[in-house]
Amino acid sequence: MYVVETSDLTKIYENRYIALNALNLRVEKGAVFGLVGPNGAGKSTTFRILLGLQRPTAGSVSVFDDAMSPERADIRRRVGYLPTNPSFPRHMTPITYLEFVGSILGMDQKQAKIQLARLLQAVDLASAAAQRIHGFSTGMMTRLGIAAALMGDPELLILDEPTSGLDPAGRKQTIELIRELSGRDRTIIIATHILSDVERVCTDVGIISQGRLIYAGPMAEMRRLARQGTISVELEGNTGAFEQQIHSLDVIGSIRYERLGSEFHITFLGTEPLAEYAQRVLSLVDRTGVELLYITSGADEIEEAFLQRLEDDRTRGFLRAAAWAATQNLSNDFDPVNKRMGVKSSDAGISRNPPV
Amino acid sequence: MQAFLAILQYDFLQLTRSWISRTWVLLLVAPAIFWVIVAENGSELASETMAFYVTTTLAPISAFAVAILASSAISGEASIISDSILSRSVTRTEYVAAKIISRIGFTLIVYTIVVIPFTYLMFRFAVDDTSFGGVALGWLVLASILTFLAALGITMSIAMANVLPAVLTVLLTIILSGAVLQFLGLSWMSTTAVIDQLPQTFRGETAVWEQIRVLTVFSSLSLIALITGTFVFRNKDL
Numbered sequence A: 001m002y003v004v005e006t007s008d009l010t011k012i013y014e015n016r017y018i019a020l021n022a023l024n025l026r027v028e029k030g031a032v033f034g035l036v037g038p039n040g041a042g043k044s045t046t047f048r049i050l051l052g053l054q055r056p057t058a059g060s061v062s063v064f065d066d067a068m069s070p071e072r073a074d075i076r077r078r079v080g081y082l083p084t085n086p087s088f089p090r091h092m093t094p095i096t097y098l099e100f101v102g103s104i105l106g107m108d109q110k111q112a113k114i115q116l117a118r119l120l121q122a123v124d125l126a127s128a129a130a131q132r133i134h135g136f137s138t139g140m141m142t143r144l145g146i147a148a149a150l151m152g153d154p155e156l157l158i159l160d161e162p163t164s165g166l167d168p169a170g171r172k173q174t175i176e177l178i179r180e181l182s183g184r185d186r187t188i189i190i191a192t193h194i195l196s197d198v199e200r201v202c203t204d205v206g207i208i209s210q211g212r213l214i215y216a217g218p219m220a221e222m223r224r225l226a227r228q229g230t231i232s233v234e235l236e237g238n239t240g241a242f243e244q245q246i247h248s249l250d251v252i253g254s255i256r257y258e259r260l261g262s263e264f265h266i267t268f269l270g271t272e273p274l275a276e277y278a279q280r281v282l283s284l285v286d287r288t289g290v291e292l293l294y295i296t297s298g299a300d301e302i303e304e305a306f307l308q309r310l311e312d313d314r315t316r317g318f319l320r321a322a323a324w325a326a327t328q329n330l331s332n333d334f335d336p337v338n339k340r341m342g343v344k345s346s347d348a349g350i351s352r353n354p355p356v
Numbered sequence B: 001m002q003a004f005l006a007i008l009q010y011d012f013l014q015l016t017r018s019w020i021s022r023t024w025v026l027l028l029v030a031p032a033i034f035w036v037i038v039a040e041n042g043s044e045l046a047s048e049t050m051a052f053y054v055t056t057t058l059a060p061i062s063a064f065a066v067a068i069l070a071s072s073a074i075s076g077e078a079s080i081i082s083d084s085i086l087s088r089s090v091t092r093t094e095y096v097a098a099k100i101i102s103r104i105g106f107t108l109i110v111y112t113i114v115v116i117p118f119t120y121l122m123f124r125f126a127v128d129d130t131s132f133g134g135v136a137l138g139w140l141v142l143a144s145i146l147t148f149l150a151a152l153g154i155t156m157s158i159a160m161a162n163v164l165p166a167v168l169t170v171l172l173t174i175i176l177s178g179a180v181l182q183f184l185g186l187s188w189m190s191t192t193a194v195i196d197q198l199p200q201t202f203r204g205e206t207a208v209w210e211q212i213r214v215l216t217v218f219s220s221l222s223l224i225a226l227i228t229g230t231f232v233f234r235n236k237d238l
Helices: A043-050 A094-104 A109-122 A138-150 A168-181 A195-201 A219-227 A239-244 A274-288 A301-315 A317-341 B002-017 B019-042 B046-071 B075-086 B092-125 B132-159 B163-183 B191-196 B198-203 B208-234
Strands: A002-013 A017-023 A026-028 A032-036 A058-063 A079-082 A156-160 A187-192 A204-209 A212-218 A230-236 A255-260 A263-268 A291-296
Touching: A002 A043, A002 A187, A017 A043, A017 A058, A017 A212, A026 A187, A032 A195, A043 A058, A043 A156, A043 A187, A079 A138, A094 A109, A094 A138, A094 B002, A094 B075, A109 A138, A138 A156, A138 A168, A168 A187, A168 A195, A187 A195, A195 A219, A204 A219, A212 A219, A230 A239, A230 A274, A239 A263, A239 A274, A263 A274, A274 A291, B002 B019, B002 B092, B019 B046, B019 B092, B046 B092, B046 B132, B046 B163, B046 B191, B046 B198, B075 B092, B075 B132, B075 B163, B092 B132, B092 B208, B132 B163, B132 B191, B132 B198, B132 B208, B163 B191, B191 B198
Parallel strands: A032 A187, A032 A204, A079 A156, A156 A187
Antiparallel strands: A002 A017, A002 A026, A002 A058, A204 A212, A230 A263, A230 A291, A255 A263
């Protein structure tokens, strides 16, 4: 079952700016889905449409198998939302604000009090519970936002940049909290551009770029793709000799490397298993007489994979446009058939969004 | 319904705590007491004194206060509407209905708590030349004008992103409408004409149907403004 499903979701602001471009997103029940993308990629717009705060220009969005709209408060009752840099009524205190959220959710007053006390403790705001929100730091606002999102014990939790503005301790605490919240049939969607956060908590990941989902799959698959062909070593000794012979590790032109002081990040573009390449690197270390301090498959691996996907997407832009144009032509040609048979263009083997 | 009541309560509390509301009440009450004393000492006519109070104090100060309070109903909360309220289990209709009832309700409550004691004191201490029906109708017409002002303010707060332009638009609409309506030969519809006629209205010297016509016009305009505002808000991207 998909908790969230969008189909060709498109959002164009005032015919000027395309925020979402036929986005097809599916999030399974119980998943912790990381939506990763650069600033302005369309993450927040996606969330705002998922919550019914904005209407899509085209395409459809369903949450819990129901079409979302601004009037669907019943669906939102089951969703908790933390916006980026949240704003709250500044004259309120965390207690009065969470009480207000509880009353909006239709919670019994006593039940709301118990819940808010528990949540303020969990997000480490118990000591500031009676202070006015007016003087809160960004981190405190984010933590209050998390508490507010959890007031109704939601089945779906949407967190937009949950670690933004937090210090390292706060960030770690938030990540731990998300980990604790995952499972138990709760689905979590996190938008972020901090990839290490995604790597630490997410079971699935989607990469969004220029309003399109250019990759979606399990985190393990993303890791596998990232590790493929990259070996990092840190050396001591005659590193010059090692560098001179790096190209002998594989056929000419199939090796790319980057040197950062005594560290080498070597990318093999060939198709042989990673273990084979690792063996060759170790042999070269042995031959050149350098001392090996550290070896790993992949450095900043998720970042590398993420940037690689974005780069691929950019370079394939023209191909995609051409494929889309071809699809349009074919669709037009076959429209009478498709109409008669009730077959979508994608069902007929024609993809409107060619795979990246 | 729960969400509607929660927002209504929240907004009403905000209004009662607002310094604009407190100043508004103070600026209405102090001159009212002053005019009661003057009316008693100078044996003034109740109808003339009440109308003078409306022209010099109640109408201008209330217009200003209601324009600010109503025009900040939604745009004043722009930063928190989506983050704190509408992303939760609240429909747009519930939110806007709570705002309308709260802002118009608050305006009418303040108006009533000032006008009723003031009228009683004028009956008692001034020279009473009024008719009960005329006074009731006069105050009712003024209430309908204030309601229209509040409705227009709420609509502007939906249509405009900032409070200040919304307030200015409401005030300019009221000020300029007099001239425009006079030009169109509909001067009986203007607020200035209604206020100018108040002494006669309080004495019961104006035709009832004329007052009912004014009441109907302002009530209809309020309804149109609110329906338009609600429609725009329901279809707005936040």
